[in-house]
Amino acid sequence: METILFLTHTEADGSLGRAALESLTAAKQLTEALGGSSLVAGLLGSQTEAAVGQLAGVGASRILAVTDEQLAQPRYATDAAAATAICQAAQATAVIAPATSRFNRVLPGVSHRLGGAVDTHVSQLGVSDGTIEVTRWFYRQRLRGRLKRAQRPWILLIDPGCYAAWSGEPGTGAAEAVSSPADLAAPRTQVTGIKAPAADAQTIRPDADLLFVTGAGWTKKQADGQTHVPDAEKLILNFLNATRASLGSSKSLVDLGGEGQAVLSFLTHLNQIGQTGATPRHPKGLATCCHGEEPHTVGWRFVNERRVINTDGTCGWARGKADVLYVADAFAVMKKVNELLAS
Amino acid sequence: MSSGYQIVVCGSIVPDPWQTLEPAVTPAGPALKNEMMLPAVLDPWAGHALFEAANLARQVAGSKVWLVALGPKAKLQQVMMTIGQKVPFELVALDGPAGGFTDASETATALAGAIQGISGLDSSRLLLFGGWESASRGAGVTLQLVGEQLGITDQFQGVDQLKVQPDGRLEILERIEGGRHQVSLCDAPPAVLGWATGHLPEPKNNPQVGMMNMRQVMPALQRAQAAALKGEGLTFAEVSLPSQVRETRIVKDLPADEIAREIVEWIKQ
Numbered sequence: 130m131e132t133i134l135f136l137t138h139t140e141a142d143g144s145l146g147r148a149a150l151e152s153l154t155a156a157k158q159l160t161e162a163l164g165g166s167s168l169v170a171g172l173l174g175s176q177t178e179a180a181v182g183q184l185a186g187v188g189a190s191r192i193l194a195v196t197d198e199q200l201a202q203p204r205y206a207t208d209a210a211a212a213t214a215i216c217q218a219a220q221a222t223a224v225i226a227p228a229t230s231r232f233n234r235v236l237p238g239v240s241h242r243l244g245g246a247v248d249t250h251v252s253q254l255g256v257s258d259g260t261i262e263v264t265r266w267f268y269r270q271r272l273r274g275r276l277k278r279a280q281r282p283w284i285l286l287i288d289p290g291c292y293a294a295w296s297g298e299p300g301t302g303a304a305e306a307v308s309s310p311a312d313l314a315a316p317r318t319q320v321t322g323i324k325a326p327a328a329d330a331q332t333i334r335p336d337a338d339l340l341f342v343t344g345a346g347w348t349k350k351q352a353d354g355q356t357h358v359p360d361a362e363k364l365i366l367n368f369l370n371a372t373r374a375s376l377g378s379s380k381s382l383v384d385l386g387g388e389g390q391a392v393l394s395f396l397t398h399l400n401q402i403g404q405t406g407a408t409p410r411h412p413k414g415l416a417t418c419c420h421g422e423e424p425h426t427v428g429w430r431f432v433n434e435r436r437v438i439n440t441d442g443t444c445g446w447a448r449g450k451a452d453v454l455y456v457a458d459a460f461a462v463m464k465k466v467n468e469l470l471a472s
Numbered sequence: 473m474s475s476g477y478q479i480v481v482c483g484s485i486v487p488d489p490w491q492t493l494e495p496a497v498t499p500a501g502p503a504l505k506n507e508m509m510l511p512a513v514l515d516p517w518a519g520h521a522l523f524e525a526a527n528l529a530r531q532v533a534g535s536k537v538w539l540v541a542l543g544p545k546a547k548l549q550q551v552m553m554t555i556g557q558k559v560p561f562e563l564v565a566l567d568g569p570a571g572g573f574t575d576a577s578e579t580a581t582a583l584a585g586a587i588q589g590i591s592g593l594d595s596s597r598l599l600l601f602g603g604w605e606s607a608s609r610g611a612g613v614t615l616q617l618v619g620e621q622l623g624i625t626d627q628f629q630g631v632d633q634l635k636v637q638p639d640g641r642l643e644i645l646e647r648i649e650g651g652r653h654q655v656s657l658c659d660a661p662p663a664v665l666g667w668a669t670g671h672l673p674e675p676k677n678n679p680q681v682g683m684m685n686m687r688q689v690m691p692a693l694q695r696a697q698a699a700a701l702k703g704e705g706l707t708f709a710e711v712s713l714p715s716q717v718r719e720t721r722i723v724k725d726l727p728a729d730e731i732a733r734e735i736v737e738w739i740k741q
Contacts, residue, residue: 203654205627230648234629237576237613241620246577246705249611262709267572268486269607271493273714274502274573279705317659318626324645325652333651339739372739398632398669399651404489404607405516405669415735435718436738438731442724449717455731456724465732 131261133160134221134282135189136171136212138200138231143176145183147336148227150294152287155254156225157187157295162256169193171215173208175201177304185300193218194304199313202320203231205238210312212239218307221282223261225254228286236284246280252291261285270408270430289335290410290431332369332376332395339374340411340432341365342402345381346418346440348392351460362393364463371470375411377402377429379419402429416451417459420444438462476534477661478593479525481561482583482602482618483518484570485543485551487511489607495711501703502573502711512547514555517603521667523675525601526559528634537561540586542579542699543570549693556685557677563685563692564590568699572608573711575703580617582699587622595622595662604629604666612666619664627664628656633671 135156137149145153153170160168170189172180177194184192195211212235216224226232228249240247253264257277263285264275325331347361369376378393378400385392402408414432420441429435437447442456455462487493487510494505504510514522522539529535538561541548545567552563564586587593587600600619605612612629619627630647637643640660645653647668723731 203648204656206625209625230630230646230654233612234616234627234646237611237616238620238627240613241577241580241617247611247613249613257709267608267610267711268493268504269489269610271713272495272572272711274711275709277707277709279707312625318656320654320656321643322655323648323652324655325650331651335650397651399647401669413739415739430714434738436735438735442722448720448722451720452718453721453723455726455735456722457726457728457731461728462731462735465728466735469732469736 131163131166131222132169132220133163133166134169134171134216134219134224136215136224136226137180138203138208138229139172139174139177139180141201143174143179145180146227146229147294148229148289150296151289151292152225152227153187153295154292155287159223159225159254159256159261163259163261169219169221171219172304173200173211173215181302181304182299185302186297187295191219192302192304193307195307195309197309197313199316203234204316204318204320205235206316206318207313208235209238209242210310212236213242214307214310216243216282224282224284226284226286228288232286236286240282240284243282245282245284246278247284247286248276248278249286250288251285252288254285254287266430269404330395333399334373334375335409337373337375338412339372340377340409340414340429341368341372341374342377342379342414342416342419342429343382343393343396344379344417344419345385346420346459348382348385352458357460358393360460362395364460364467365393366395367467368463368470371467375409376400377407377409379403380405416447417463420446475597476532476536477528477599478597479529479535479537479599479601480587480590481518481522481525481537481539482600482615483515483522483539484541484606485512485547486515486570486607488513489516494713502708503571507571508544508547512551514551515603515606515608517605517607517667517669519555519603519674520670520672521601521603521665522555522561523559523672524634524667524670525599526561526675527672532636538564538590540564540566540583542566542568542582544568545693545696548696549689552685552689552693556689557679557682558675560681560684563689565692565696566699567696568701570608572606572610573708574609574701575706576609576611576613577617578701578703580614580621582701583614584618584621586697587618596660598622598624598662600624600662600664602666604631604668615664615666622662624662624664626658626662628658629666630668631665631670632668634665
């Protein structure tokens, strides 16, 4: 029998974000699968009232909250102190939390303070022989493992996109206030802001239905013996604007910048997918001018439907990894695609 | 800061990313098939951390870089021959398993012990660097656990930039959701920084640096303490390769207009 704590931070308006609602589904399903276990909810943030309302119908035996202005800033020292206090108040044996950047930063440290264990990037929770079993990936999404731990409390961070977001009738209620730990006072770090591209220049869209992957071929010499990087930029940006797709890139294309070659000006390492980049989750993926394992295997491990435009019909990485391989010139195809999308 | 930073980089080895990986069952738990035969490289994100550390040390007089690495001694030696040509550092080696199925908590305890054993370490000058995730376990937890054991509560993950301000404060950019960075100001060391890619290219080989590093790499490897990672309490039910072969439809000799029409229909579905 486990005491399962669904632990999350709130958004700036005090509500629960999508990743939190997804991990709530995971926590609720796990509680139901583990007969006799109880579900407790824990919130931390500068505002928590809206989240308490969202949790009204979830069936938690308790809702605990640390509400403090210092928690408006995602910051290790204050988040760790608050999360530890909630876990201790809940007497949790398992903690289910969303794998947001905020919690990925802090919950491993919390596991140490609690004398427990932690696993991140969990994609599935299950029950085997009456105990919790988790599935996660190893070696950058190349191998999949199912594991159990004897240590408790066991903190589990659920990757976004693995569970449906929980939805229930909002209600009213009150949380049990957990005293703000003394550690919240006078932190040595201040969050001073968020640095982001202008809204019309932002090419990373985690919620997009389509991931558009660009490879180094966009910057190589074309049939006329010349490179056409400005044309490539225009084609890609027009496509992104028309579809609101998220932009991914192969490592080789991003690295060209460091080697002094012509590059697509809007690409950064943040766009990189694969071994040393992201492995985003999107329903569809379209890869263009890519060749290699990075984009086709590791980078879109979690992309469901996959299509490729490539001049190399024998590309071993596209074959067997994509659903459709169009052997064609991406410049010509994407020009026509943009015309059709604009019409 | 007149006395400079003491930058400790935690980083180990991983199989070369170009290698095909297959799981194997051993008496000690899951492992990779022919793990000791696979060519190894320094973990990519740890490599970025090391290069950033060296760059910072070059900018701030009196700074020094240590590389604390836990891995099989023979493999560490092999990788140090390459990485030792890049930037100056002092190696602190631990002899033990570096595979992805080892327990992060046990690894962190071994690393924290090795760091505490570094002579003359001053926590008021300490910056603990590393990759924000490894390419093996890929958990992104080890640095936080080491930081906690060293009593460091200013921690940053997914770092792409560190700038020392004129007043000595540290401005740090961390990756957050949606391709954005969170900007923080930390008063002073000690701090933990788990690096993402950063902004520096891989340094070219420098024979002089290589000579200097090699003088102490071999003695450091000979001194390497054994780190017994037992994986207590951790049980793997299965480790498997995902089924990933798809029936790919190859479309050749179709005009660009037709391909475009098919793609647009698919996107709009």
